[in-house]
Amino acid sequence: MDAKHSIAADLLNWYDAHRRDLPWRAPPGAQADPYRVWLSEVMLQQTTVATVTPRFTAWVARWPDIASLAAADEAEVMAAWAGLGYYARARNLVKAAKVVAAEHGGRLPDNEAALRALPGLGDYTAAAVAAIAFGRRAVVIDGNVERVVARLFAAAGKPAVRAAAEAITPDRRAGDFAQAMMDLGATICTARSPRCMLCPLAAACVARATGAQESFPVKPAKKPRPQRFGTIFWLQRGDEVLLVRRPARGLLGGMRALPTGPWGETRPALADAPADADWRLRNATVTHVFTHFALELALAVARWDAQTIPVAGEWWPVREIDSAGLPTVFAKAAAAIRGE
DNA sequence: TAACCGTGGCA
């Protein structure tokens, strides 16, 4: 057995003894449900296992298979995703479920290329589903694999990492191999302070040999995060507050929301209010950090006494605001206004 | 290619 086969064998042996028990994983040797594998992979995109686990369980209780998801009410789906972030994932889940229902007989395609063509499945997710759900040999590269492989071979740059990952991916048990790499990356070969003393691959690790494990993978410098400002408009009629639906694309796309003016580089006042009302600006502000900018929101509050609705939207019971499926930034604003 | 796209936990 050569060195590269030995890596896969050693890793799989470690996996058989130390694999994490996760709700989307089938018991050892059993066939995984492709829908659950797909759903978990999408939920786990840039999202921790701890965050995903309860959301996954609730999701499959509500939409247990692809057919139910393809027929789901999109507003309910978006509300169910609220708080998880990267909301295009939820929109693409429904889109892909409809494609699978209409064009694939209701079953996920069982090969990487066809999976890759579905919305929301990129190189990583298509490979992961092909390997984990269908036992295909696929080169699965996520952040964990990139880190593990970069350290194992002191590989710098994505092409070098991919070549190395391709070389060590076994023909058999490719799905277990991928999950083993991810478990190793999540529990042993961590980004900070890796536990090399516990690593089943330590003897083969090039970076470890020179003490350079924390220098891999090589990360590009990050750009500064700009500051933006905006105003949230809380319009209350009796015990209800005005909620709107954000545009289908872009930031928080398709999500229920509190009305807000545009977010710019200077502090706005009461421009772009959804109604001509007696707006009062609160002293407190709400801050929220997105991936690529930080936001400071002023809070404007007014009453609305007419029976009409000033803009396209809905009156929502304030007492039930937590069930509206608001993204976190709006949930924060609602909590701040109600708490005062 | 690089910008855009969320959130919560942790050192």
Add this chain to the structure above:
DNA sequence: TTGCCAAGGTT
């Protein structure tokens, strides 16, 4: 407190 980090994808 601030920045980093987590099973990435789309345009």
